[in-house]
Amino acid sequence: MSAGVRTVVLWCPDWPVLAACREHGIDPALPVALTEKGLVHSCSPAARRDGVTRGLRLREAQYRSTALAVLEYDAALDHRAFEPVVRGIEAIVPGVQVLRPGTLAMRARGPVRYYGGEDAAAWALLEAAAGLGVAGARVGIADGPFAAEQAARAAGTGRSVGAARATTGDPADPAPGRSPGAVLAVPPGDSAAFLAPLPVSLVADARTTTLLHRLGVRTLGEFAALPDDDVRRRFGAAGAFAHDRAAGRERSRVAPRTPPPDFEVEQHFEPPLERVDQLAFAFRVRAEEFIERMRAVRLVCTGIRVELDDERGGHSSRSWLHPQWFTPADVVDRVRWQLQGSGTADAGLEAAIVRLRIVPERVDSTGNHEEGLWGGGPDERVHHGLTRVQSMLGHEGVVTAAIGGGRMLADRQVLVPWGDRAPERAAAGAPWPGSLPALAPASVFRERLPVALVDAEAAPVAVDARGAISAPPASLAVGGGRAAPVRAWAGPWPVVERWWDADRARRVHRFQVVDHDGCAWLLVRDGEGWWAEARYD
């Protein structure tokens, strides 16, 4: 049985936390936890000292560490933030595989020969990582990626297993910042011994782990001692793979990635620019270059992310989609919209912009976006016209509509800016008990109009706790206008929503009323009074 290929693994501890802290501007030394589906996904060292562990329920974690800052785990952010680190490492050691964000594997042969020894190569990697802003990275060297990763995780914990030696750097040249034990090199052939005391759950899934525990197999060493053929018969191919890993003769190799072409553009402004139109003008050339570079390799961009830094240290990042593909003018438009919101082009900014960066988020082959032989369809013309209107009024100025779920009319209409994807919403087709009958009002007021609905004695009509009205309505005045007699009415139709949530709870009574001009209104009675929600006109 041959041993696995000698492999180096660079591990950045708590990478998700570090990436999230950088994005949100939080000090990673504070207790921070990332959650996924209500459970703690990862946490900072300070939080760990307070007793927060992975898999803990959020409430329990907050109980253990009262000052805990909680953020949502974002896998995309993880990858994105790791990309500069990968590029930095690739600059000194080619052929790097990203095992997951925060963990890199590479074959040991090249760097060891180049740097003249495993320790030297490891320290070169650690110095590069420190230069990229990753403090406290660890390096493990062993036979095969799995063993090397376990070595990297074991480094710095003071655990010296078997013949593994933790180095403290070159004693002849004690460079500052070399924390002791950041590198753990397992001598060739000793990987199995190094792995032996580790728990078996590292190689097997939860079910198999439980089964192995019941069989009395608790460590990798015990698992590796089982006969090869028996493991394969009992646990199948996956079991055999895990068995190989546990025995330190992993067959998988480092699969180095091909560095993707770099399309992103970044521009620094010195002196900082204070006006939107200045910025748009200054960026135009780079925007053309950005699109041109992609076009040269037959790609079009359908989604970009715009990142802006201002001189006060503010950071704004937003993704923009395009219904077709971005042209340079579209890119400049998105930058403008992100800056000005709904203001006008010559409006001043709150803080001057020092840096602008455009990252392509979605690229596609031009082949999928080729124009037809007779030019684009009519929809393309529509798109160009609407884009023009959008550049006049801002991104939110032109919207398309969809019908969402809900009981109140305003909830049911979903307005999406032109070019954006409709958000995932509750289904409109669901029954929604308490919603209106099929006939929908033609005018739905964005802001409800105050109305006065009074009975025959000119006293406001009230609805009591049991949903009974005080007297039949006799006269209606909308928005402080002239009172008109009520011809017909029906109600109250109660709508009670989210009573368990004090902030978003809603308890209203609806009425349909026809006034004397034959105009029908949908009125709403809430705690504050009467409102017109919509008009059937």
Add this chain to the structure above:
Amino acid sequence: MTAPRPAPDGAIASEPAPAARLERVEELQARIRGMQATRLDTRAVPTHPALASVLPGGALREGAVVQVEGSITLLMAALAGPSRSGRWVAVSGIPEFGVEAAARFGIDLERLVLVPDPGGQWLTVAAALADVIPVVAVRPAGRLAPAEASRFAARLRQRGALLLVDGDWPGSDARLELERSDWTGLERGHGHLAEREVVVRVTGRGEVGRGSRRRLRLPAGDLGFAAIDEAAAPSAIRAVEPVGDHEAAIAPERGEADGPTAASAPDVVHRPEFAARAS
């Protein structure tokens, strides 16, 4: 066109009162003038059949400016025809445009564009929309000079776009407005709105001289629009009309808010009740 010849079928049905015959003649003349388009190649925009019976010429025309006032439902009826035939429609400056009602009335939301707040740039926005979208509805946010309006109309004719205006527009081709509306289904304390009958009044330049009226179900019980056949069974409005004379029929209806009259007895079911309450 000064001496209208009686239409052949008018001669056969000689029973109705002279006023009714005159009206019939006028209607036929309007149709003739509608067919003899004043401009070259003005093509018809697919129009909802209910609305087609109202409009001079039987259809909305490309390059025309039609005022649709006081009713978003009527506006939706005008948009539903083109939208159903696959055209894009745009609505600018009407923030309360009810999307759900639009979808139920047959406007395809995939090809509906809304510009809720064009603000002061409403005319520029309307022009930009009319360049690419064949049917545009706008609510003017200010007064428009006649010169601007005619420049805009020229642009519409060039693009073949139809402009529906909810508001004032100098020199529009036609103007539709609701003269009265009667809801059914809702009573005093029970029921819910089901359908309504409206009288749509059409006035306009040249083609429709004095204005004609037409009764529609807007919307009908099945969420569609339908013209009401004048010869059908007596309905609420029909019952109070003195035979033949429309002008006379509408006037007392409108004046009725001042004081209850006995003539409204067979009208909407709940009205006598109201009269009793108010007196």
